[in-house]
Amino acid sequence: MATTADEVWVRVVGRGTFQNSQPLRRFTLDRMQHGYRRFTVDVGDCTGMDSTFLGVLAGVGLRLRQDGRTDARVRLVRVGQRNLELLQTLGLDRLLVVVQETPDEPAGGLQWEWLPDSDIESLSKPLDKDETTDLMLSAHDNLIQADQRNAPRFQTVTKFLRDSLERRRNQPSSQ
């Protein structure tokens, strides 16, 4: 990722999956809390995105839309044909700005840094059950909120995740 004075840049290399969606969610939330409202996500080197990863991006788009600021946007750039079809299938092309071309980088270039724990081949700790369930649930809720046509596709899984999270939270502590 890289940050300029008014824009956050994210480059996705390899697969964007539920396994590296949590660091992306934390990072984008943190940037939004710091006032950033413009995000560019370069998916030119992204070999695939699962629904959780797309749901996290949709979440950023939904939050920015709630703000109602005209300069706010999530822009996906260097979008290949397969990823474009995926975005269209989920209706995210109407929430996010989708660009197939390579954008101009800001004057002075970008200082890229790796987002910690985003490399799924070398995660520093195992995924936490509740955290992962919560992440997947909110990501899929975002997809449904972004486009109601996603409801039939994901409503069984969101119900299952919501119920199991609820059950675990209501379980008495073993301590």
Added chain:
Amino acid sequence: MRDFHIEREQRGAIYLLRLAGAVDMYSYARLDEQVRQLFSQNHHRIILDCQNLDYIGSAGLGSLVGLAKEARVHGGDVRLLRVPERIYKIIELLGFTKVLQVFHDETEALNSFAS
């Protein structure tokens, strides 16, 4: 990733569907349709052999839960066989193994319907 395809075998009252490739947000509908077609012919005992499965996404997992519940209403089930470890870890982490029975051995899976 390989294209998704399904091979179907009948073993007595049980249908064995061998899955290969990726069950993603496009292909899950084909799996759902195949199983529902069997339901419509009154076959509710289904085993999904996942040995050659590369990936299963949320839509596919949701579909399996729905199908298993529906099969149980009719005295059957949808059970999983030879789930690759990387996929098993995910479905176990998310709690799907509590509602979907998973077997490592084909005979064991087939016999599970007898009990």
